[in-house]
Amino acid sequence: MGLNALVSEFIETSGVPGVVAGVYHAGQQQVVAHGVTNVVTGEPMREQTGFLLGSITKVLTTTLVMQQVEQGRIDLDERVVTYLPEFGLTVPGAQDIRIRHLLNHTNGIDADLYFPDTDGREALRIAVEGMAEQVGTLFAPGEHISYSNGGMIVAGRVLEVVTALPYHELLQRNLFVPAGMTGTATSPAQAILRSTAIGHFPTQDGARRTELFKLPDTWGPAGSSAIAGIGDLLAFGRTHLDGGIAPSGARVLSQESVTRMQTVTHSNGSRHIPPIGLGWLLMPFGDIEVLSHSGASPGGVAVLVAVPGHDLVFAAYGNDARAMALFDRILLSLLRDRLGATVPDLITTTVEPVDLNRYEGTYRSNQLRIDVRAVDGTLEETTTYEPADNEQSRIFTAFVGGSIPAVTRRFLPVGKDLFAPAGLPLEMFTGYSRQLLVSYHDFRDGRAQYRSAGGRMTRRATE
Template structure:
């Protein structure tokens, strides 16, 4: 893929989709390409630039893990130690907190049911308040180490552990111990800093065109999970290169030991399900044919960022779109890089739909924090209805703003494509070969003819 081809892909997609702005960058074998198109904000019309800043969203989770590994190297944190050894006050609303280890926080195997837990707190006390509130508002989905379920709550707890052992607020630690030594020169941790330079804001698709978000960022209480870190494509490329170079940043600074970088990209848990990639520490280890891509995406209010790095090929891809629909473009670019730049044979993940005589093991009601999913059989396929059930008005206000003004009841139909595996009906199966494989749904723990868990977008809901 030449720079011209990357430019063509971005231009064609924006023209067809109406996404306001995109910035995408590729580093490969010593050469870097960055393409920026459109605007940062449909209200101001400011152009998107190669160095425009944007919210990294959940890509921050890999930053948080990197910070933890730095403390492991210093002997201040033991991955196998229980969280309560560092946070004696850590409790959940149900028993189980005492069994969660540090590695469970970083591998999304902790079972903390806090995906939509949004304490409305900002400032240096935000993480302390958020973790304290878990004792009353947050339960568990499963025992630590039993399954993978993408965990915002786990990363919030990891951030608070960092604050306690390092003696600094999370955002200061992120700037001092990662952004500065890694040469992430555009990266900041506050809207007040970001507004001093070109910074993109999110948008939502609207019948008359893209509509700017009214919420720039989530509260600081989600800092380690992805609410606050802001920077450029160049920052993400530098961070990805650091991890491909055994912990050495492009500026020559060693940020992590070679062993720590290797541990982060080594499988710690796999559920053996096609749409759920094996997990390392922080990184999702997504297989594409014979290679593994270190990956993470990051949603922000009306925006989406991605970071992907390919070990052994010295390739990093990073991008941001200020409309979530840009994820389809990023999937397309990734597959083109693998197939056309690296010559990788990427097989289709799903061959064809299959016949399943009895779908009743999957039917029923599944729940997680403030979310209910009802599953039934209609016309020989599974039909799902997902309903948001806010805990209180504060939660409703934040989630509604994050979603762009409303949280609709979502109804979808799914066809079986593998053992306990389903794909959205009506979509071409090749769509799920890339990063979009996470749109598949799987069921787990079938006992007495009924599944115990449903997994979608890497998140578990539990029967009951």
């Protein structure tokens, strides 16, 4: 089934309001759009419609950092405090966080739900200074991969200091302009001048529109800045496949920087957590490795995939998170049918439960608590959001579309220290939905010290 048919069928049957998707392969490009940008206005989704990139922005931020590395303003192996004396995390090891650790999610900064509510030119300075009082670390730098919004926020502030330009201006001047991303915006004020999609949340009757368009500017480098169309996002992906030269013909990065971003810098050794380069997740799909990043925004989800050696880029956005199921289907179809790749299912069977007591306990990260206990050969997990204050609660609940009750789920053992949500078909974990798997790490005295879900670590609480 072709791209247009896949998207059209999904919109007709899923309840997702709208999707725009595009594929570039070997000189040919196709973009399709179906549904609406906004269920309230009924405006149709168009091929040129813009959307929030969410965390795909992290690859843009890394690209900007590598530009400054090329110019000698940033050293990947230098400590963050060399550039930001105000980076005042006082927990042990925090002063040894290097620039490299910010870009490959091994910094350990425990700030994934840290939402300073500030916009404007001073937003990143305020965010970084606030970390000293409000967040800590989960582990020593370089010890584990734990997906880090906080690390990218710090990286954005480093860029501001070494260039003397606000992050949004730097993004426009050093990336969007040379890459020919002419339709990409960095603010709602710019986005409103074009067709722009709005996020939605599922309801019994379909979907309702989000009340929050984007997160504050404090999250700019991590995912609240860039608003792009599919054509511009495909151009960015092609730039990284073509040795740093954009389709416009301009050089955005050196070949050396592109290679460094695509080279493994760390791996947790678990099947559901991909190895990471710099910025890019290096996701294995059978005998093919793809450069990949997804991005969530309030009520929306986007993906960007580039396949080295095959001149293929896939990008998509859906204004309802349920669209991720479609993106999995498209990606696997591209790899298997168009490229002829062998992509076996990641998980094919459950396994006999081992001593589940080694996983039991309470695990915590910033404002999040997970209680784990063994029940009938499975792990039962109860996740509780514990907001630091009313501001944090207001922003996060708006981001996810409503109040956040404690949720209890069962997980089945499917591999060594690896578990899958009960009741879901195992074949669904081959694509992006592998992020739903849970793994346990760093065993001491026979008990796991860390739990990882969605690439994010929580640490065993002191008993």
